[in-house]
Amino acid sequence: MNSFERDKQAIQGGDTIEVMKRRKAEITALENKLGREKNNFRSSIIAHQLDQRRAEYAALDALI
Numbered sequence: 001m002n003s004f005e006r007d008k009q010a011i012q013g014g015d016t017i018e019v020m021k022r023r024k025a026e027i028t029a030l031e032n033k034l035g036r037e038k039n040n041f042r043s044s045i046i047a048h049q050l051d052q053r054r055a056e057y058a059a060l061d062a063l064i
Contacts, residue, residue: 023057
C-alpha cells in the first residue's frame with residue numbers, strides 16, 4: 001500500500017485535516033526545491049514528482 005492509498009483510507013476514516021496539511025507541506029517543499037535546483041535533469045524529476053503530488057492532492061480533495 002502506497003502513501004496515496006493510506007491517505008485515502010485516513011480521509012475516509014475522518015483524519016482529513018492532518019492528511020491535507022501534510023500533503024500541502026510536501027507540495028510546498030517540492031516547489032521550493034524545484035526553485036533552488038540548477039541541474040536540468042534533477043529539476044525535471046522534481047517537476048514530475050510535483051505534478052504527481054498535485055494530482056493526488058486534487059483526488060484526495062475530491063473525496064472530502
